[in-house]
Amino acid sequence: MDNINDMKSLKHQMKKKLCLICRFKSNFFNWCNKCKLKHFQFNYGEFPSENNEIDNFLKDIYCKIEKSKELIEWIPYNELEKITFIDEESSKLYYASWSNGYICDWNENKLNWSRKIKENQVLLKNFENLEDLFKQNVSFFK
Numbered sequence: 001m002d003n004i005n006d007m008k009s010l011k012h013q014m015k016k017k018l019c020l021i022c023r024f025k026s027n028f029f030n031w032c033n034k035c036k037l038k039h040f041q042f043n044y045g046e047f048p049s050e051n052n053e054i055d056n057f058l059k060d061i062y063c064k065i066e067k068s069k070e071l072i073e074w075i076p077y078n079e080l081e082k083i084t085f086i087d088e089e090s091s092k093l094y095y096a097s098w099s100n101g102y103i104c105d106w107n108e109n110k111l112n113w114s115r116k117i118k119e120n121q122v123l124l125k126n127f128e129n130l131e132d133l134f135k136q137n138v139s140f141f142k
């Protein structure tokens with residue numbers, strides 16, 4: 001009986017677009033930004049890149065996204081395998097194998113991302129400095 005009432009309450013909250021965790025106003029995947037940040041930290045740690053600018057950029061994206069396509073995910077270096085140069089001359093482009101798969105959707109039942117492994121290769125780009133990363137990211141990540 002409790003489960004039925006819980007499900008009704010859950011559906012009611014989802015219709016009202018309230019956070020499923022704290023019932024504050026939510027946006028994408030029915031969580032508020034505060035709960036999304038907790039989820040981010042649970043998945044990636046509080047400071048995944050160990051660089052304030054990059055970590056703040058990632059957290060900002062994580063809170064602002066309204067579609068899974070807009071998400072920029074932190075991939076720890078140790079999850080990448082078979083890193084290979086594409087451009088030998090400039091040494092700036094590489095590809096690597098990443099077996100986790102990219103995020104394709106939000107799974108409301110598991111309260112986590114759904115992943116899809118279409119191709120397990122990812123493109124890596126080496127930036128000289130953070131300014132280049134943030135200057136180029138607008139076009140590079142589209």
Ligand SMILES: [Zn+2]
Nearest residue numbers: 019022032035
């Ligand atoms: Zn919340």
